Amino acid sequence: MDVSDIFQNLNEPQRQAVTSESQNLLILAGAGSGKTRVIAHRVAWLIKGVGVSPHSLLTVTFTNKAASEMRGRIEAIVEEDMGNFWCGTFHGISHRLLRSHWEEAGLRREFAILDSEDQFRVIKRVAKSLGLDDAKWPPRQIQWFINKQKDECRRSKDVEIGDDYFAEKMNQVYIAYEELCERESLVDFGELLLRTYMLLKHNEQILQHYQRRFKHILVDEFQDTNEVQYQFLRLLTNGGSHIMSVGDDDQSIYGWRGAKSENINRFTKDYSETEVIKLEQNYRSTEIILSAANEVIKNNQGRMGKNLWTEQKEGEQISVYSAYNEDDEARYVVGSIQTWMGLGRNLDEVAILYRSNAQSRVLEEAILREGLPYKIYGGLRFYERAEIKNAMGYLRLVFGREDDAAFERVINVPPRGIGAKTIDVIRARALRNESSLWKAAEDLLDTEGLTPRAAQSVQGFMSDFDKLEEETEDLLFKDMVDHVIQSSGLIEYHKKEAGEKGRTRVENLGELVTAAADFESPETEEETSELKLFIDHAALDAGDTQAAEHEAAIQLMTLHSAKGLEFPLVFITGFEEGLFPHKLSIEEPGQLQEERRLCYVGMTRAMEKLFIIHAEMRNLYGSETFNPPSRFLREIPVELTLEVRTGGNIPRQQTRSKATSSGEVPDTEFKLGQMVAHDVFGEGVILNYEGQGANARVEVSFNKSKTKWLMVSYAKLRSI
DNA sequence: TAAAGTGAGGTTTTT
């Protein structure tokens, strides 16, 4: 291969980014500007053009899928063995480091990874043991709290509680949870990152080793990094490595789970003499779609500033359809798809996007009525399905009896007559002995601490495992998986289940055997059993939602999951206030801006044609709601849109004209977005209103206080 | 121990 091939089809800024010799590089890459391409080509350039060994490179992505795609693209360009090239997610990389340095990290050699569900169960149990009522202290919330602390790099002792009673209680659970995980060597997702960070921070030798090794670090989706990840990168680059971060502040849509797009700004400050390159040429969308998206995102404050442009043709206007209700919305979407197909286009070019998963059902039914194939993203992924988790539980327990999460999961699946009562007894014994559940069960059998009937069941359960282990000792990994699943009784159990459900479950179990047979274990420095690697793989990579079917199908997904994808034809549905922006995000300006970015992400998925649909009436939680069209619709210049109203006279809601015209609060001096001052609450901005004239109320987000609804006639607001 | 009933809760999601 000729090195100059690497530059083919790159534009000037892209080429600059690929070949830059700067120590620190920040690439601000707009939607559709070829950022993945830049990373792949830079890696290729470093290897082929500069002569850097693949061994000295580290590439970080956000999903496993992105990582494998990246690797594939790079291999396609370099056409040579990439040797020991590290390319993975932050979690994957952390995991690898912890496996290599388990001892220094304070873990057992065979530490187990808790996925979210495992973590949830553990937390629930811990909270209960602390005597917390789970109605008053929802375990979900505690889990959220703990994960947030870990994202922010805080152990329980670092949490600042102040006089917050809730935080205090939740932190108590965090403390107990931490102790339990420590005792049993359990590592949740957040812990993978936090512990790796601590490992590097407190082990100068190990840190130096990796600092020397990774001469170039490349980070994708930088706007989605959280605090630990940022700190981790800081440590690693401290020894003079080159770093390139690629991101787009306008596409930061994961702030709610700890991502800090400020890390982009921070980067230019923390890394001296950062070279900043902007990729602003968009290769994806028509000019109209792009301008509309630009106009929307312009309304956000504090952007880094980027202006996407394109050489593509103007294209069609954005069709805006006011549906009568959600059924009409779905009908219209399906009808438009049929028109598209009538033009000789394909179904897999089409995506239907929505803000929340609940919206998919009506759309799905409409598609089904027309007998069109479709594929829904989201929902349970392969390794998250109950039957798969059960089977994995068997494998985990065969591998190591100390795995409590697995023990609890499978002790009575299929039913063996071991009920909640018996499990409680075992759990209590485990707590007292500070031992695993398995050991506690052994202890109870020895000391006859169980009723005879329970004892017999438990004994049966345990000897099953000893037998399984014996039988599979000499088997190859894939045969072993097969054998364990066959002998577990899970297949018979699911076969008995009624209808379709049981059948797909049995099929899934077969699929798991196939997955194990196809499993390629990654090379590691430590010799680890293939089974363990497979178990970790299942925890870290939940697998695609659906096995890729090759039939062309309409793609249905949330706006979030559409990030990174592109489609010739895109529908954004449910473009209504309260739904999008979601009502829970309207109050707080920061969250509203994230909704706007989400809108930007959604719009920029479209290559050729974009439809925006809002329903004037929607059934939500059993009652009819009348939502005005989304404020984001107002932000798109009228000349870029085409209002469609097929299907006759649809009565237009009055709210629409009012809400969309100018944002003025009728018969008052105020309008949406305006800054106002209040005698008591200080300064703030008007977010919303209802009513008019003397009855008008406005919702104001105050800088120093919470968001409040105020009567205009009483509040004595002053415009500023 | 499994099936029917009750009640809260209902953004977004990866690892």
Added chain:
DNA sequence: CCTCACTTTA
């Protein structure tokens, strides 16, 4: 209104 998780009941 619909879904799920959990509780009650045979």
